Amino acid sequence: MLTNIGSDRVRSVRALSRRAVREREGLFLAEGPQAVREVVRHRPEAIQDLYFDPSADTRHAELIAAAQAAGVSAREVSPEVLAAMCDTKVPQGIVAVCRPVDIDLDAVLAMRPRLLVILANVRDPGNAGTVIRSADAAGADAVLVSDSSVDIYNPKVVRSSVGSLFHLPIVTGVPVPLLLDRVRGAGVTLLAADGSGPRVLGDVDLSGPHAWVMGNEAWGLESGVPEACDGVVRVPIYGKAESLNLAMAATVCLYASAAMQRNGPTVG
Amino acid sequence: MLTNIGSDRVRSVRALSRRAVREREGLFLAEGPQAVREVVRHRPEAIQDLYFDPSADTRHAELIAAAQAAGVSAREVSPEVLAAMCDTKVPQGIVAVCRPVDIDLDAVLAMRPRLLVILANVRDPGNAGTVIRSADAAGADAVLVSDSSVDIYNPKVVRSSVGSLFHLPIVTGVPVPLLLDRVRGAGVTLLAADGSGPRVLGDVDLSGPHAWVMGNEAWGLESGVPEACDGVVRVPIYGKAESLNLAMAATVCLYASAAMQRNGPTVG
Numbered sequence: 001m002l003t004n005i006g007s008d009r010v011r012s013v014r015a016l017s018r019r020a021v022r023e024r025e026g027l028f029l030a031e032g033p034q035a036v037r038e039v040v041r042h043r044p045e046a047i048q049d050l051y052f053d054p055s056a057d058t059r060h061a062e063l064i065a066a067a068q069a070a071g072v073s074a075r076e077v078s079p080e081v082l083a084a085m086c087d088t089k090v091p092q093g094i095v096a097v098c099r100p101v102d103i104d105l106d107a108v109l110a111m112r113p114r115l116l117v118i119l120a121n122v123r124d125p126g127n128a129g130t131v132i133r134s135a136d137a138a139g140a141d142a143v144l145v146s147d148s149s150v151d152i153y154n155p156k157v158v159r160s161s162v163g164s165l166f167h168l169p170i171v172t173g174v175p176v177p178l179l180l181d182r183v184r185g186a187g188v189t190l191l192a193a194d195g196s197g198p199r200v201l202g203d204v205d206l207s208g209p210h211a212w213v214m215g216n217e218a219w220g221l222e223s224g225v226p227e228a229c230d231g232v233v234r235v236p237i238y239g240k241a242e243s244l245n246l247a248m249a250a251t252v253c254l255y256a257s258a259a260m261q262r263n264g265p266t267v268g
Numbered sequence: 269m270l271t272n273i274g275s276d277r278v279r280s281v282r283a284l285s286r287r288a289v290r291e292r293e294g295l296f297l298a299e300g301p302q303a304v305r306e307v308v309r310h311r312p313e314a315i316q317d318l319y320f321d322p323s324a325d326t327r328h329a330e331l332i333a334a335a336q337a338a339g340v341s342a343r344e345v346s347p348e349v350l351a352a353m354c355d356t357k358v359p360q361g362i363v364a365v366c367r368p369v370d371i372d373l374d375a376v377l378a379m380r381p382r383l384l385v386i387l388a389n390v391r392d393p394g395n396a397g398t399v400i401r402s403a404d405a406a407g408a409d410a411v412l413v414s415d416s417s418v419d420i421y422n423p424k425v426v427r428s429s430v431g432s433l434f435h436l437p438i439v440t441g442v443p444v445p446l447l448l449d450r451v452r453g454a455g456v457t458l459l460a461a462d463g464s465g466p467r468v469l470g471d472v473d474l475s476g477p478h479a480w481v482m483g484n485e486a487w488g489l490e491s492g493v494p495e496a497c498d499g500v501v502r503v504p505i506y507g508k509a510e511s512l513n514l515a516m517a518a519t520v521c522l523y524a525s526a527a528m529q530r531n532g533p534t535v536g
Contacts, residue, residue: 006441061467087530108505130513130516133509133512133516134516135405135511136504136507136508136509137506137507137511137512137516138506138507139506140507140509150396162509162510162513163510164508164509166356167507167509168507168508184286202527202531212304235394235405236526237405238406238526238530239403239404239406239407239408239432239435239436240310240402240404240435241401241405241430241432241435241437243400243405243433244402244405245398245401245430246514248398248401248402248405248515248519250510251512251516251520252519252520255503255520255523255524256523258340258504258506259470262506
């Protein structure tokens with residue numbers, strides 16, 4: 001059992017909370033049993049190392065066995081070492097050091113996607129993770145994250161995606177104009193979501209292949225994006241609220257798309 | 269200008285971050301220009317005192333003038349006093365001490381509501397505030413908060429409701445069984461939202477008066493609640509996500525209700 005919280009290994013895992021280190025090392029952390037379970041289930045080849053403490057040895061015995069069965073090397077560490085490795089205050093006894101899981105834009109477009117989400121300058125980790133979770137729940141084919149958006153391997157994004165990061169294809173690092181251009185070139189209609197959009201969600205035909213383009217949570221869509229899209233669509237506000245937050249708006253749009261693509265159009 | 273951060277007044281405002289004090293004093297805090305703007309606009313009679321610092325005197329001059337025009341006494345305080353009064357680290361120069369804005373269940377039922385949300389044991393302040401905001405956005409008639417749920421005057425609820433706390437009627441302090449009984453007795457169909465529900469959102473007739481019953485974020489609906497409702501409905505999960513979070517599920521349900529009540533049913 002590893003017990004030295006000052007070891008190079010512990011320090012190098014802990015350093016993965018910093019984006020520069022994640023990018024240099026090509027590694028990130030999946031913390032806690034839920035994230036670890038999903039990466040073991042869906043992307044075991046992405047796991048470089050798995051660490052667990054004695055509490056997890058009993059509480060998460062099945063998970064550790066499943067990881068080992070998938071060829072993952074799992075090492076027991078003291079609770080102090082585990083806490084020193086993690087960004088969360090309560091890592092719940094288990095953490096996986098993972099290699100990036102994102103894939104190429106070409107690979108996504110080759111799948112002939114019917115429902116996509118594009119994060120164009122989404123900066124808040126909780127919003128990004130929640131939208132990835134919603135996209136997964138609504139059955140979207142992929143999430144495309146611009147180079148100007150938050151790093152999807154930020155521990156808060158990983159946490160708020162609740163495992164969805166490992167469930168559906170995610171593309172990262174592409175500039176917004178190139179993302180829009182390539183997606184549109186693949187025959188996918190671009191719909192920007194914006195509270196000031198001229199079109200209302202319920203009136204838009206969502207039956208064909210399309211992508212929801214979500215802008216920044218504070219200042220919305222950047223200059224040039226609405227013009228590069230086929231339409232700017234607002235979620236209707238029926239009460240006195242000024243807006244929905246980004247994650248809620250994305251969820252409503254994605255579920256409207258899923259309902260129309262799977263069940264046919266709304267009447268009225 | 270008040271400058272003594274150790275004064276009784278400052279201490280008594282600061283103490284409103286504690287539920288017991290809020291309940292004893294019958295007061296709570298609306299922090300920051302957005303919350304203050306909404307309470308000034310929609311419920312000025314609820315404001316007991318308004319405090320602002322010299323930065324707000326210029327940045328929020330119109331808001332302060334509007335408050336004064338509505339009969340609110342507004343007092344300038346030093347930035348240190350304002351910070352000492354608040355729960356937020358960055359109160360942005362303005363805060364209002366308010367009296368409760370919730371109303372009686374009888375008054376809500378007398379309005380013959382068509383769309384309600386019932387929070388049955390929702391404990392997380394961010395979730396409660398976000399659901400209140402969604403309910404407002406979707407045009408719900410009221411939000412009914414059980415006595416076992418989080419206090420809606422918790423600073424985090426006020427903040428995450430982004431002003432919606434002052435936009436639509438909110439009932440508090442009623443036990444879940446009584447809430448369900450009274451709402452149902454008023455001819456409102458009770459639909460519990462739960463990921464394990466036998467009915468799927470898209471298949472449920474939402475055209476009549478109904479209430480969405482949201483359970484606890486961790487353990488769902490408490491024993492007896494599904495049985496007391498007319499149906500238990502799940503938001504469909506099309507991908508590999510295990511669930512949506514409470515606020516997202518509530519938002520999708522509420523928008524489905526709004527779409528059906530306002531535009532007619534979905535085909536297929």
